[in-house]
Amino acid sequence: MKNRKIMFMSPYHVETVEEEYVPKTLGDHEVLIKLIYSLISPGTEMAMLSGKEDWAKLPLCPGYASVSQIVESGKGVQDFQAGDVIFHYGNHCEYQVVEARDVFLRVPDALDLKWVPFTRMATVAFTSIRVSDIELGDKVSVTGLGLVGNLAAQLARLQGATVIGMDLSKERLRTVRQCGVDYTLDSGEGSVKEQIMTLTNGKGVSCHIEATGVSKVGVESLQYIGSQGEIIFLGSPRGEYNTDITDVLNYCHLYNRGCITFKGAHEWRYPTEPNPFVKHSLVRNSGIVFELMQQQKLHIEPLISHVIKPEQASEAYEGLRTNKDQYNGVLFDWS
Incomplete structure (x- = not known):
């Protein structure tokens, strides 16, 4: 199958790469996912694209927050199964294999999938x-x-x-x-x-x-x-x-x-998973964000400035760099 991903090749040089993808045999606790939407984090990703961050050596495939569907689960995965739609911290890469422990939450049925990646920004x-x-x-x-x-x-x-x-x-x-x-x-x-x-x-x-x-x-x-x-x-x-x-x-x-x-x-500063000794966690905060979105108490729709195809990635990052008034919440649509 074909796999598309967004690559930061060198400072301020972005390419959308298509390559042949041969799914590997999944480990017991791995899942294969396919992106639905992924969100650009303007602050973090533009810092990475500058080439000045020691922890983000170019070239690399960036990414921050995604909503995806599980294609296949490893034998030891109990909490998720094929077909589940999940929120997770993922790269801008159409197909990915991730550890099940890195899959955050199953998405409620009634939640607008375009809103889901903004959960990461809300938990920040x-x-x-x-x-x-x-x-x-x-x-x-x-x-x-x-x-x-x-x-x-x-x-x-x-x-x-x-x-x-x-x-x-x-x-x-x-x-x-x-x-x-x-x-x-x-x-x-x-x-x-x-x-x-x-x-x-x-x-x-x-x-x-x-x-x-x-x-x-x-x-x-x-x-x-x-x-x-x-x-x-x-x-x-x-x-x-x-x-x-x-x-x-x-x-x-x-x-x-x-x-x-x-x-x-x-x-x-807070743990990812719930901990009996710490009240707050990223998973707990994410679940609360879902509830606030469903109750229309947290407003996401005004934050969405663009929903574009991965092939327009170079245009999107240039817009975030030079036209911040018009480019803010940029989603990649991987359908």
Whole structure:
């Protein structure tokens, strides 16, 4: 059979490769899957495509989140069978053999399959809520309203907060309003601090979620976090940034600078599988995301900007690099 996959050949050079695929004999705990939809993760995959990430040596087949159908199961696989539609962390490769323990969840029958890969982005965002002290009635701000930042803003609102979303992109601000976020601010217009102080009656936000991964943005956000507040670093910081670290640390240390708590919210701080000694896990969070989608409480449809064929991969990644306003949630349709 023919197998298609997307390859990062060299920095900013993307190809869709077709090759002959001969299925191997499955191990006892392996499954053969066929992709239905896979989602590009703009932050992670564009970093990989730059060729600057030591952990992602080119050439490689990228991938982040997928919904697939199981073609065949190994003899020892008990929880899944051929025909099951599953959500998993998969590459942009039409046919793949994966370990059954790496298959996350069976997809509920009534769930729109285009929404399913966004579960991964939502569980990434979920970490910022899990580590936070957000309570009903709090004011929360979010910088960076791409897929992860948008979903973090939605989840903070579901936690009971009044949410202020901030971005330089008017299109992303429009999208987050479609998703129900309370207030939006254009980061490039006027003083963000003054606007937030107006919205919070001069107190500042009790929690700020930094989802851009731009160090400068994180540092500048400290000035509008209220006393005893917290900053959650959701986006992975990339790139060099020089500043006075003593000034930054005093926001954490001194009462008159806010006495702010710094928290990291990397997705992998929680175990993959449920654990009797840890309340949260990626599987549990994914199941909750399914429920929120089914209940129409987590809005996914406004995030989908493109549903395209794998043969258009080069166009998609170029769009994500040069036209971020129009390219955001890009799904590959493998049908």
